[in-house]
Amino acid sequence: MKSWSLPARIGFPFLLLAIALFAVFPFYYAIVSSLKAPTELFTVSYAPSLNFSNYASVFAEQPFGRNILNSVVVAVVVVALSLGLGVTAAFALGRVQFRGRAALLLTILGVSMFPQVAVLSGMFELIRALGIYNSLPGLVLANLILTLPFTVWVLTTFMRELPKELEEAAYVDGATPLIVVRRVFLPIMGPALVTTGLLAFIAAWNEFLFALTFTLSNEMRTVPVAIALITGGSQYELPWGNIMAASVIVTVPLIVLVLIFQRKIVSGLTAGAVKG
């Protein structure tokens, strides 16, 4: 920065300000709108008036508490299953040399880039056949297609960064691969599991297409579908105050999590993508 010319030195803070403002303003405006009385909504202002009536009516007018619970249950179960299946698979893919491994990794990467719509009718049939249509297990099953390949891929990149010497000593002592995974790798995989789990949680929490298609009743909906389908008394006027309140409720925990785990998330995202 010291070697910069004068205009660059003056302009740079403004660029940073513009970036930060552009990133933060829409969410700030949602918070402001959510805190207005319903009648105040129709005049634009940028300071909150701390009226919490929208927050009360979100929970009163639809089973929003139930929707939040649904989202939490689905996301937690999906994360647990993905991590459980992913850790052993990542060990096999990251630490053991066998034929067809590269092809398998590419397939897994390919599945994580799948358009969801491409499996929609097949998934619908499967969920109907298993009798889990309009239920949380159905959503868990469908969400695995988003989180499982991603989890395996990121955990594999973490696994293969670890030094070879780690497991060699254990093998010399006569440990089996399963013991090596449990005793050697699992204890030091903690941070990687947290990062991957968090990213998978966000993916499952935000999932919309499956949740929209595979649920019918208000009580089974997850949060994104509930918010998308909030309607008011009349067909033409949406209750924007309620929608903004619901949006803020489901976003604040995510933002807090993301800010706490900032560094880990960035490293997880890069592990998932940048492998040039």
Place this chain on the structure above:
Amino acid sequence: MTDRSDHATASGGSELTRAKVRSALLFLAPMLVVLFLVAGWPLIRTIWFSFTDASLTNIGEYNFIGFDNFYNSEWGGLLSDPDWWRAVWNTLRFAVISVSIETVLGLIVALALNVQFPGRGWVRAAILIPWAIPTIVSAKMWSWMLHDQFGMLNDLGMRLGMLAEPVAWTASPDTAMMAVIMVDVWKTTPFMALLILAGLQMLPSDCYEAARVDGIHPVRVFFRVTLPLVYPALMVAVIFRALDALRIFDLIYVLTSNSKDTMTMSVYARQQLVDFQDVGYGSAASTMLFLIIAGLTIAYITLGKVKLGGDVR
């Protein structure tokens, strides 16, 4: 593949190596079974349905009708449906424009964040916020800001004298796609910026020292040194974003619903499948979408010579 365990494999395979490979396959099995159940099987079934006249009300009963969903002489089929081709065009237009803007803005943000300055952590935290917000929520937030009567964007534009009258951003055919692209850019530029930033931080500092000592203009340094060096990371980020953009559904579904001006392939396929209950025809559209994305990916990876980490250290 240069692997440190290679010599073990090469030396005929010890008992331990064989045991490791055996348990590796055992470890993989549960994951592969689940992955086949949730991805492979539904994909196969969807492709199969595209050759049938299945309907959503009774998905178990259908007839095999060959390629009729794709093309037939009676009612045309997918390939002669102008709405489908419009959806293809919308998707490509959306993907190309939004990913281009995101790449340029992402580069600018990444370059700015690569500079040491007080409060850098705060700016980085700020740009993570759009990324953390669920897509549906950001679509709703922006619908409210873009609202034709009470939206702040119209209010601001008119106060600043940039707009003569309120604009129906998401409803008018002229601005609907623009609005969708704007929201997508807001939501995903942070992802792009963070990936590029990670690439920038891996660059060696000595070439910059050399360039600085030689007094080369910063713009020249950017195009001659930074850009070529960060290119691989940039390309991977672009692929990831482009694949995401090509399958976009939720943002458009919430922001402009089933409007023809912004309808993408995913929205079209779901409308046929769910709203019109036509599983056969909808599956044909899904299959086409799958083929188009697969084809573009293969073409891009081959032409761009991008390595997607198939090798394991």
